[in-house]
Amino acid sequence: MMPTTLSPLVRELRAALGPGQVLSEPSDLVPYECDAFTVERHVPRAVVFPRSTEEVVQVVRLCGRHGASVVPRGAGTSLAGGCLPRGEAVVVMLTRMKSVLEVNLRDRYAVVEAGVPNLALSRALAGTGFHFAPDPSSQTASTLGGNAATNAGGPHTLKYGVTVNHVLGLEAVLGDGSVLRVGPVADPGQFDWIGLLVGSEGTLAILTKLWVRLTPDPADYRTLRVVFNTVDDATGAVSDIIAQGIIPAAMELMDRGIIAAVEEAFHFGFPLDAEAILVIEIDGLTAGLDAQGRRIAEICRKWNAREILHAADAGQREALWQCRKMAVGAVGRLSPSYIIQDGVVPRTKLPHILRRIAQIGQAHGVRIVNVAHAGDGNVHPILLFDERDAREVERVHAASRELLAECIACGGSVTAEHGIGVEKxxxxxxxxxxxxxxxxxxxxxxxxxxxxxxPGKLVPxxxxxxx
Ligand SMILES: Cc1cc2nc3c(=O)[nH]c(=O)nc-3n(C[C@H](O)[C@H](O)[C@H](O)COP(=O)(O)OP(=O)(O)OC[C@H]3O[C@@H](n4cnc5c(N)ncnc54)[C@H](O)[C@@H]3O)c2cc1C
Structure with missing residues (x-):
């Protein structure tokens, strides 16, 4: 294919960053036309790979001069179309800014570039006795910059809080190319910049560097897999556990459809006739954990749990978490395409919302399976379809709209953790x-x-x- 003529903007980007840092050929741009929200696509004008904050500044200034929009992108795992290019857009890939710059155990923080994958930081911290607590299920790929931009949650944020609770400082490039540095030492005498910028989905600034909190590893864990015959019983147990003053580190729900996909993929031994499984983890000092585990088991039995398995060792715990965290990946076995929805309701409304999700799926002729960070009231209905069938796609959109409206009606919201993006x-x-x-x-x-x-994200x- 003949190379296309370079536009003045692309020429200047190449001159500033070097040709290896800029993509502009149409065939090279295709992977960047969407993120994990695949139902809307738009090819960007160019994709750039800056290696430093200074290079990000140059890109923003050049784009400003040429009237192009700037779309920051980490791993592109956004499920809400947060990275969708609009108009004449330059996608700014942060993935070459991937160094863990400092690990400071005495002051309990790490300094990372925005493109460091979440799991890479965990690996860098292995053996130190500390970890970075937010653990989105996408953590093998998603970047810390992306996690901060979306204020990501994850299974363990029930006890430990979402990303904003773990960002101590940041460096960010604003829309005019100026650089803002905040933290890492809290200064009450100024605006809460971190509260504002974390979760801003790339609409206020491009995050280039983060100071993140290091959390001590728990001394011990107990992990339970609890099998229920009905989703109502499982969600009833979730509310009851919290109501009794127990805050597990995680309480994750998988329904029958997901159980089948996960079992086929990982052969953990999940019963295929169960309607719901909870993975419950408690952590902390060893003394007291067994008593708390027994209390949780008691509550689950009160809610008709039919089987309770206590992970026997670290290997079994690891396998259970692998099943949960890879559950979405396993859904690929069920249908050619799927949308992972993201809503939140008060915990006590979980039985209602999961019943309504099933009814809405039936009404629209769409198969829906569910995973949920149940302890937080987060639901992730996964709508299965074939994107080659336009009518099916329309039915999926209609079902999504209805179930999100139901989350609002329950006193919840249309995003628990994936962000607003274009979708919401x-x-x-x-x-x-x-x-x-x-x-x-x-x-x-x-x-x-x-x-x-x-542009076109988060704020209408x-x-x-x-x-
Ligand atoms: C299988 C799967 C499981 C998931 N599980 C979870 C989960 O458990 N919890 C959860 O919260 N999310 C989850 N997600 C959603 C997604 O992974 C998160 O939103 C994640 O934080 C996005 O990180 P990313 O690096 O992929 O960012 P991208 O997808 O690249 O970007 C997301 C948004 O952030 C902006 N952005 C990215 N980097 C920067 C930056 N450096 N500066 C400014 N803006 C930036 C983008 O413009 C976009 O708006 C999941 C997604 C998948 C596909």
């Missing part, structure tokens, strides 16, 4: 009043006056004054 944007006006949205637009304008940073466009 239409729901923002149901969640927020016009004045709230106008305030968000004003904040965005302050960080990015030209509106070049990740409109008037900044009154919405």
């Amino acid at each position: 944007l239409p729901f923002m006006s149901q969640l927020f009043a016009p004045a709230d949205l106008a305030a968000m637009r004003r904040v965005r304008h302050a960080f990015d006056p030209s509106g070049c940073l990740n 466009e409109g008037e900044t004054r009154d919405g």
